[in-house]
Amino acid sequence: MITPGPAGASLMDPGKPLILVTGATGYIGGRLVPRLLAAGHRVRCLARNPERLAGRPWPGVEKVQGDVSDPEALAAALRGVAQAYYLVHAMGEDRPDFRGRDLRQATTFAEACARAGVRRIIYLGGLGDPTRHRSDHLASRQEVGAALGSSGVPVLEFRAAVIVGSGSASFEMLRHLTERLPFMITPRWVKTRCQPIGVRDVLAYLTEALEHPDLSGIYEVGGGDVLDYRDMMLAYAQARGLRRVILPMRVPFPILSAIWVELVTPLPMALAKPLVEGMTTEVVVRDPRALEAFRVRPMVYREALELALRRLDEDAVETTWASSLAGEPEGRALGAYEGMLLERHALHVRARPGTIFQAFCALGGESGWPAGNWLWQLRGTLDRALGGKGMRRGRRHPRELRVGDPVDFWRVEALEPDRLLRLRSEMKLDGHAWLQFTVRPEGTGSRLEQTAFFEPHGLLGLLYWYAVLPFHWFVFPGLIRALKRRAEASVTESRRGR
The missing domain is CATH 3.40.50.720 (NAD(P)-binding Rossmann-like Domain)
Structure with missing residues (x-):
């Protein structure tokens, strides 16, 4: 077509x-x-x-x-x-x-x-x-x-x-x-x-x-x-x-x-x-x-x-x-929630959606990940040892993203300005994984949601998910709190500069 x-x-x-x-x-x-x-x-x-x-x-x-x-x-x-x-x-x-x-x-x-x-x-x-x-x-x-x-x-x-x-x-x-x-x-x-x-x-x-x-x-x-x-x-x-x-x-x-x-x-x-x-x-x-x-x-x-x-x-x-490097098979998209394993976190942030969007679009690359960066690096090293991409690809630009861009071992699958970023994992996994950030106005600020999706393939996929859950409990809550701090700090700096 x-x-x-x-x-x-x-x-x-x-x-x-x-x-x-x-x-x-x-x-x-x-x-x-x-x-x-x-x-x-x-x-x-x-x-x-x-x-x-x-x-x-x-x-x-x-x-x-x-x-x-x-x-x-x-x-x-x-x-x-x-x-x-x-x-x-x-x-x-x-x-x-x-x-x-x-x-x-x-x-x-x-x-x-x-x-x-x-x-x-x-x-x-x-x-x-x-x-x-x-x-x-x-x-x-x-x-x-x-x-x-x-x-x-x-x-x-x-x-x-x-x-x-x-x-x-x-x-x-x-x-x-x-x-x-x-x-x-x-x-x-x-x-x-x-x-x-x-x-x-x-x-x-x-x-x-x-x-x-x-x-x-x-x-x-x-x-x-x-x-x-x-x-x-x-x-x-x-x-x-x-x-x-x-x-x-x-x-x-x-x-x-x-x-x-x-x-x-x-x-x-x-x-x-x-x-x-x-x-x-x-x-x-x-x-x-x-x-x-x-x-x-x-x-x-x-x-x-x-x-x-x-x-x-x-x-x-x-x-x-x-x-230009292909990762997961082309055309693979985020499916229905049935059969998915989810981990979702949400916070109210005292900042406009555009400011928060800029914060989560700057993740990865040379700046690293603001929560548990050593764990992200360790996961990338393990992925490389298994023949995957690891964290080696970095980013095309330190702050801007577009659909198809690599971000470490992720690929930008969906991007809606000031609203949504969805990353698809290209690690070696017994399943498919996504990490999604959404933001919408809420009161005088915004509501930020962060969701990890995993679609396991068979028993090995389920075992993998539950094996890494203890790390998720540390990394993902810390990640959304770090994004909240970055966005609110950006607002404070902007006010001081006026």
């Missing part, structure tokens, strides 16, 4: 051809859509869960629920589409069949595009000499490009290496390693040559592509200089005013490096492993035709780095690597 976007001001030109963006909930897709809108293009997005796009300020964008492996959903999504962006991949999904699944999805998408009469597919793949790949994920990215062209629809394929931008997986890996380790004994892959490119330049290439509708083929894109990963980390340290020592050494198995990255950085093993494997392969531009065909003049690494750091310092990160 195609859902029209929200009403509001839009620069879209109704006379322009319709563009489909897949992967709009992801890191690149989530940044591309507003740039296409600013350029006046008509945009439709395909997403497994369109609700994750509900908080995006994208007036006029159509949303279609579906998956690139579903021919019926693709037929609806591609109806009337002139060009389609293919921005989905399996990196971050730790499954042994990812390479075959990527190929099947790309082939299905290509066949659907051919049937729908799509004039061109635009795809973002990976750099690297295909004869020297040591990484299944890099090889898969280029195989997908070939599969997209298997049905005869022209394909414009951009190939890029490390994308430097606030929130990108590769940038966050290098950032956390450099920030947290003053002395590093590293694998020799840190001496592998790479041509990093700023995310703004990648988006500029993808956007300008629509101005060249007859252009197809492979275009390699890279930044203004070629570095190795050690140079990149040292440049980061210099930009942050840090002193770092990096000593490369021989590490026989890349998986050991991936385990270390998983322990030190926020990235899960499912992302760390392909990133580390990719770093053993040289990824530099060998064919500079992109500089001749497009107006983009890529910035050097230091400039891209400074822009990324500025975004972080200003809390202006648009999307992050965690935005």
